[in-house]
Amino acid sequence: xxxxxxTGIKPTGKIHLGNYVGAVKPALKLAESEEYQAxxxxxxxxGMTKVQDAEEMRNLSRGIAAAWLALGLDPEKVTFYRQxxxxxxxxxxxxxxxxxxxxxLNRAHAYKAMTDGNQQxxxxxxxxxxxxxxxxxxxxxSDILLFQADKVPVGKDQLQHIEIARDIAGYFNKQYGETFxxxxxxxxxQSAIVPGLDGRKMSKSxxxxxxxxxxxxxxxxxxxxxxxxxxxxxxxxxxxxxVIFALYREFASPEEVNMMKERFMEGISWGEAKAExxxxxxxxxxxxxxxxxxxxxxxxKMDAILARGARKARETTSPFLxxxxxxxxxx
Ligand code: ADP
Ligand code: TRP
Numbered sequence: 001x002x003x004x005x006x007t008g009i010k011p012t013g014k015i016h017l018g019n020y021v022g023a024v025k026p027a028l029k030l031a032e033s034e035e036y037q038a039x040x041x042x043x044x045x046x047g048m049t050k051v052q053d054a055e056e057m058r059n060l061s062r063g064i065a066a067a068w069l070a071l072g073l074d075p076e077k078v079t080f081y082r083q084x085x086x087x088x089x090x091x092x093x094x095x096x097x098x099x100x101x102x103x104x105l106n107r108a109h110a111y112k113a114m115t116d117g118n119q120q121x122x123x124x125x126x127x128x129x130x131x132x133x134x135x136x137x138x139x140x141x142s143d144i145l146l147f148q149a150d151k152v153p154v155g156k157d158q159l160q161h162i163e164i165a166r167d168i169a170g171y172f173n174k175q176y177g178e179t180f181x182x183x184x185x186x187x188x189x190q191s192a193i194v195p196g197l198d199g200r201k202m203s204k205s206x207x208x209x210x211x212x213x214x215x216x217x218x219x220x221x222x223x224x225x226x227x228x229x230x231x232x233x234x235x236x237x238x239x240x241x242x243v244i245f246a247l248y249r250e251f252a253s254p255e256e257v258n259m260m261k262e263r264f265m266e267g268i269s270w271g272e273a274k275a276e277x278x279x280x281x282x283x284x285x286x287x288x289x290x291x292x293x294x295x296x297x298x299x300x301k302m303d304a305i306l307a308r309g310a311r312k313a314r315e316t317t318s319p320f321l322x323x324x325x326x327x328x329x330x331x
Pocket of ligand 1: 010013018019020021022023154155156192193194195201202203204205
């Protein structure tokens with residue numbers, strides 16, 4: 001039997017180069033492998049812990065769906081759905097909440113970071129914390145356990161959430177008998193951390209991103225804003241210290257990367273290097289960008305794909321939830 005791989009993507013911002021290189025590209029590669037059956041979903045209810053404007057939520061969710069489809073996700077192969085379209089996830093969330101010790105959630109990083117910050121600021125420790133943030137890990141456990149996922153590809157920051165999902169599975173199994181598989185995380189150790197405009201990790205939180213589907217003129221402008229050192233145009237430059245080179249290698253062929261390395265060592269001007277980087281990204285993304293814009297313009301097409309994905313998902317989640325309900329004495 002194929003291994004099940006599952007991951008959720010929060011619609012809290014526009015997809016940027018970092019998301020693409022660190023998460024989307026490897027996940028699509030995994031989905032192509034014959035070894036895995038992939039389920040990828042838009043974690044919109046998780047996103048709601050941050051995004052609380054209806055129009056923004058709708059646009060961001062559609063943007064994420066369009067991005068994955070434009071980048072090559074095949075909805076015939078991958079079960080691709082919106083979390084909110086699979087109600088069994090939420091029923092299971094409550095059931096799991098009832099076997100989850102509160103102390104486990106008190107220790108979850110995101111919540112703890114907020115309470116620690118409040119404490120330092122001399123405020124009530126729960127200031128600004130909504131219950132969605134607090135119970136976030138239980139919803140995530142439900143996402144994973146309901147699909148009996150073997151492997152969960154995530155960034156390092158999500159490791160603790162996978163551990164919590166395993167703990168919750170253990171508590172349930174102990175109380176009601178073997179039911180849930182213990183999921184494993186799947187971390188792309190070798191995948192690069194893509195630097196942003198200011199040289200720090202590219203992240204929505206730092207406001208230093210280059211959105212993946214930026215139109216060419218804007219893309220060029222953003223690339224021109226990447227920070228460089230003050231070395232002169234003809235001076236040799238160390239490719240390994242350059243954000244421009246780090247980005248270039250993600251979008252150019254191995255031969256092009258080698259050639260660029262030489263040009264750096266011979267002394268390429270930053271202007272020229274930025275122009276080459278623009279060509280590489282723009283060239284790779286021209287096709288997907290066109291598809292993305294097309295999809296954004298026809299949300300009904302995307303909604304139909306996602307609805308089909310949810311139906312496919314529910315063919316297994318619905319009977320499995322019935323089994324779980326029997327175990328707890330609700331059915
Ligand atoms: P952000 O930091 O912009 O809020 P998310 O936390 O939503 O991004 O990350 C979504 C996925 O993209 C995660 O799997 C994360 O590991 C990956 N990712 C985000 N930023 C980068 C980056 N700069 N380089 C590599 N991967 C990244
Ligand atoms: N919490 C994840 C993030 O912030 C998104 C997510 C929600 C997820 N449910 C999931 C990831 C289930 C993997 C499996 O990136």
